[in-house]
Structures are given as C-alpha cells and as structure tokens.
Amino acid sequence: MTGVVIAPVVIVGGGQAGAQCALSLRQHGFTNPITIIGDEPVVPYERPPLSKDFLKGVAVRDRLFMRPAEIYAAQNIALRLGETVTAIDRASRVVRLGHGEAVPYAKLVLATGGRVRTLAVPGGDLAGIHYLRTLAHVEEYRDRLTPGARVVMIGGGYIGLEAAAAATARGCKATVIEAAERVLARVTAPELSRFYEQVHRGHGVEIYTNETVTGFASEDGVLQVECGTVRHAADLVIVGIGISPNVELARAAGLEVNDGIVVDDCTRTADPDIYAIGDCSNHPDALYGGRQRVESVPNALGQGKACAAAILGQPMPFTDVPWFWSDQFDLKLQMNGVPRPGDRVVIRGDMAAHKFSACYLRNGVLVACQAVNSAKDFIQSKKLIAARARPDPARLGDANVALKDLEA
Numbered sequence: 001m002t003g004v005v006i007a008p009v010v011i012v013g014g015g016q017a018g019a020q021c022a023l024s025l026r027q028h029g030f031t032n033p034i035t036i037i038g039d040e041p042v043v044p045y046e047r048p049p050l051s052k053d054f055l056k057g058v059a060v061r062d063r064l065f066m067r068p069a070e071i072y073a074a075q076n077i078a079l080r081l082g083e084t085v086t087a088i089d090r091a092s093r094v095v096r097l098g099h100g101e102a103v104p105y106a107k108l109v110l111a112t113g114g115r116v117r118t119l120a121v122p123g124g125d126l127a128g129i130h131y132l133r134t135l136a137h138v139e140e141y142r143d144r145l146t147p148g149a150r151v152v153m154i155g156g157g158y159i160g161l162e163a164a165a166a167a168t169a170r171g172c173k174a175t176v177i178e179a180a181e182r183v184l185a186r187v188t189a190p191e192l193s194r195f196y197e198q199v200h201r202g203h204g205v206e207i208y209t210n211e212t213v214t215g216f217a218s219e220d221g222v223l224q225v226e227c228g229t230v231r232h233a234a235d236l237v238i239v240g241i242g243i244s245p246n247v248e249l250a251r252a253a254g255l256e257v258n259d260g261i262v263v264d265d266c267t268r269t270a271d272p273d274i275y276a277i278g279d280c281s282n283h284p285d286a287l288y289g290g291r292q293r294v295e296s297v298p299n300a301l302g303q304g305k306a307c308a309a310a311i312l313g314q315p316m317p318f319t320d321v322p323w324f325w326s327d328q329f330d331l332k333l334q335m336n337g338v339p340r341p342g343d344r345v346v347i348r349g350d351m352a353a354h355k356f357s358a359c360y361l362r363n364g365v366l367v368a369c370q371a372v373n374s375a376k377d378f379i380q381s382k383k384l385i386a387a388r389a390r391p392d393p394a395r396l397g398d399a400n401v402a403l404k405d406l407e408a
Contacts, residue, residue, distance in 0.1 A: 007032065007106030009311060010095060012085045012249065014038020016046065016297060017278030018111030019066050020304030021311075026075045028312055034077045035103065037095070041082035042135060043069050048297060050138045051159050051240075052327050055166040057142065064135065088253040090271060107311050110250055110261055110269075110276040111304075114243035114295070119154065123216030128223045129237045132159055144236055147171030152225050152234040154213055156183030158326045159240035161196060164205050165328040175206040175232055177225065182209055188370060189345040192358055195372075196328070199354075203329055208232075245280040245293060258282055260293040265317040267307040275310065277303035286319035287385070288367065292338070294322050321385050323378075330354070334378035337368030337385045349374060349399045356399075357381070364390045369403075380404045 009025065011018040014036055022034050038044070045064040053059035062068075072079050084098040094102040116131040118124065130141045145151065151167040153160040156178030164174040176183065182193035183200075197207050208227070216237070217224040225232040247257045255269050256262040260282030267275045267283070278300040285292040299322060306318035326333040331354060339360040349356030349372075357377040360368040366389045369381035380403035384391065391406040 008104060009034045009107045009109065010103055010105035011036045011109040011111055012095060013109075013111030013113055013278070013280075014040055014042075014044050014079070014081060015111060015113050015278060015300065016044060016066060017113075017300035017304045018109060019044035020301045021109055021111065021277060021307045022072075022077045023067070023075065024305045024308035025311065026077065028308065030308075030312060032106075035080060036072075036077060037080045037083050037085055037097070037103070039082065039084045040134060040136070043067070043072065043079060043081070045135060046297070047133075048325075050135065051132055051162040052166060055132075055138055055142060055145070055163060056169050057145070061135070061139075085249060088249055088274075090253055090274070093273065106273065108274045109307055109311075110274065110280060111278050111300075112246035112249060112276075112280045114245045114279045116239070116243055117241045119213060119239055119241070121213060121215045123218070123226075126216050126218055126223065128218075128235070129216060129239065132163060132238055132240050133243065141236055141238070145170040145172050148173065149235045150233055151175070151236045151238065152177060152223075152232055153238050153240060154225070155240040155242070156180070156185075156207065156209065157187065157240065157242065158184070158324075160238075161200065161328055162326060163238050163240060164200060165203070168203050168205055168329075173204070173206075175234070176200070176208070177211050177213060177227065177232065178207070178209045179212045180209065183207065188339065189343075189358055189360070191345060191347060191351075192370060192372075195351055196331075199329060199331065243279065243295065247280060250276065250280075258291075262291075265306075265319060266310040266315040267303050267318065268310055268315075275307045277307045283318070286317075287321060287337070287388075292322075294338075296322060296324050298323050321382050323382065331372055332375075333370060333372050334375065335368065335370045336378060336382045337366075339368040339370075343367060344393070346393050346397045348377070348397050359391075359396055361391075361393065361396075366391055366396070377403055 044066045085095045087096040116133040149172045151172045152175045167174045211227040215226040223234040245260045250261045251257045261276035282293045309316035324335045343360040346359045355373045357371040371378040
C-alpha cells in the first residue's frame with residue numbers, strides 16, 4: 001500500500017482500535033502526520049487483562065501497553081493523552097479540544113470506545129463502590145483484594161464472573177448479584193449458564209440471580225448492597241453491567257448513530273473524511289445479515305487495520321467471524337460467532353471433565369461455537385461458521401468426530 005493522503009490523520013480515542021489504525025498506516029508506508037487524542041493519561045493498552053491477570057495481581061502494568069511510548073515517537077505518531085475532544089467541526093475539518101484548541105484533520109477516525117453503565121440508585125456514590133473498565137478504575141481497588149475481603153460483583157456477565165474468579169484467587173469472599181434469571185443470560189445458552197454457576201459455587205462464590213440492586217448503604221464502615229429487603233455486606237463493590245458506546249461527538253456532528261456510529265464494511269461513515277472503529281461503531285453483519293456493534297479486541301484490531309486500508313485508498317472490507325474469550329479459574333472459554341435466543345444448542349465433549357463445546361444451530365446453520373478448554377474446536381469451528389455449514393447434529397455432538405471433518 002502507498003499513502004494517498006497529503007494532510008493529517010487525527011484519531012480520537014487512545015484504545016486498541018485507534019492505536020492499531022495508526023500503526024497500520026505507518027506499516028503500509030503512510031508518512032503524513034498522525035495524531036492520537038485520548039482522554040486517558042496513558043499510552044494505548046489492552047483492556048481484557050484488567051478483569052483477569054491484572055486484577056489477580058499477576059500481570060504488571062507495563063505489560064498491558066500495546067507498545068511503549070518510545071515506539072509511537074519512533075513512528076512519528078503524536079500522542080496527546082489526557083485530552084478531551086469536545087466537538088467536530090466538519091465544515092472546517094477540525095476537532096475542538098476542551099481548552100479551546102482546534103486540531104485540523106484531512107481524515108478523522110472516531111475510536112471513542114464506550115463508557116461503563118452506572119447504577120443510578122440511592123447511595124451509588126458511596127466510597128467503596130467501583131467500576132471495571134479502565135486501568136485507573138482497577139488501580140483504585142486492586143490492592144484491596146486481600147484474603148478475607150468481602151467483594152460483591154454487580155452483574156453476572158463475563159466481566160462480573162471474571163472479577164469474581166480473580167477475587168477468589170486472591171483469597172477474597174466473592175458474591176455475584178445478577179438481575180436476570182441466570183448468569184451470562186444475554187450471551188450464552190442455559191446449559192453454559194448452569195455450568196458456570198456450578199463451577200463458581202464450587203470455588204466458594206455465592207451467586208444470586210433474579211436480584212436487582214435498589215440501593216447502597218453504609219453501616220459502621222461496612223457497605224450494604226440492598227436488593228429490596230435483602231442486604232449483602234461488602235468491603236468492596238465492583239459494578240460490571242456493560243458499557244454504552246461513546247457516540248455523542250458523532251451525533252452532535254450530524255453523523256448517523258444507531259447503537260453506535262453507523263459505518264460501512266470498510267469503517268466509513270457517510271462523511272467521506274470520517275471513519276469509526278471499535279466498540280463505538282455499528283457495522284454491517286456479513287455473516288448473519290443486518291447490523292451489529294461488537295465489543296471485542298479482535299473486532300477493534302481488525303477494524304483498525306480495515307480503516308487504515310480505507311484511508312490509504314485501498315478499501316479492505318472487515319467481515320471476520322466475531323470471536324471472544326474469557327478466563328475463569330482453570331476454564332478458558334473461546335467463542336466464535338454470536339448466538340441468539342432460540343438457537344438449537346448441541347453439546348459435544350464432557351462437561352463434567354470441563355472440556356466441551358456448545359455449538360449453536362440456527363435453521364440448521366452453524367452460527368456459533370463456545371469452547372471450554374477445547375482449543376481445537378474453537379479453531380476449527382471458525383471456518384465452518386464462515387462457510388455457513390449445515391452439519392448433521394448427531395455428528396456435531398460426537399466429540400470423536402473432528403469439526404474439520406464435518407461437511408462445510
């Protein structure tokens with residue numbers, strides 16, 4: 001690839017998507033100015049370890065960074081960290097910063113990510129109530145995960161369960177409170193929900209489902225998590241109830257927004273000079289039809305590369321099968337595709353041995369695979385999902401039949 005742009009590229013957002021876009025531009029010969037403007041005061045870093053090894057205390061801070069600051073300097077990528085973009089002026093092609101400065105762009109990339117959903121309940125601002133999204137969030141309380149500490153996780157999704165596993169590994173007494181009827185209700189089948197609830201309880205985690213937090217109180221220095229008439233005592237509360245995409249800049253600039261900033265399969269908005277990537281973008285769903293917003297590192301990195309290609313005048317549609325992972329205790333869950341309610345679930349392998357996969361069929365088509373300690377199924381299912389394979393359910397459920405041997 002060769003650069004065709006003769007003016008600056010400005011990237012709003014200092015996460016993995018924005019950093020990948022900048023690095024990919026340089027990798028493919030783009031020599032014009034690149035500026036990353038991020039509201040966090042640290043170089044771009046990986047978020048997944050925050051709820052896993054970093055929270056457990058086995059990963060050091062510097063290992064989270066995608067690249068050291070010196071690499072960006074060597075690549076002539078300007079990092080403006082701890083700065084906030086307050087407006088996009090499309091007519092003048094500038095972004096305006098909080099202190100009034102106008103930064104010009106020829107191409108603008110919105111990699112604004114998302115922010116945590118907060119609990120708007122009485123007592124929600126009490127000391128000891130924390131969130132899990134940024135490095136600063138986790139650094140506030142990581143050292144308080146000491147043996148015997150009572151840690152309550154609000155939310156039984158992947159973040160809540162990973163945090164519970166990390167807290168338990170550090171000797172804490174962990175409790176998970178989930179408003180839905182089961183953990184992981186939005187993202188997996190009941191069979192996996194039951195499995196993960198059983199595993200967590202086996203490690204001493206208390207799990208309460210169908211409980212809604214109605215408020216917080218503090219009694220003699222101890223937090224009380226109120227769920228109607230039920231109270232849970234806590235030394236520390238971690239809230240993990242999802243994120244909302246940061247779309248306000250785009251909306252105020254007149255760009256289309258619908259559960260994210262609307263882009264095409266090459267990350268382009270309707271404005272030919274503005275792109276959106278990562279957690280904040282809503283893109284065509286090449287696999288299932290319709291549109292989707294995907295919160296995952298592979299999506300962020302893939303869209304970052306696709307955005308760089310589009311800026312360089314060589315559009316490269318990003319149509320990869322979405323994939324994710326989650327580490328809890330000795331379980332590595334690796335997932336391809338996005339299941340939906342109503343999908344038929346076929347279990348292959350041995351759940352009791354903690355080595356199995358849940359395969360999801362929609363109208364006979366394999367649409368997702370969630371593999372627990374089954375890396376081979378994870379790797380091989382991706383090709384079948386991309387090919388819209390229609391495997392025989394009986395053979396699909398036979399762990400002695402390799403997924404690669406099923407007809408695509």
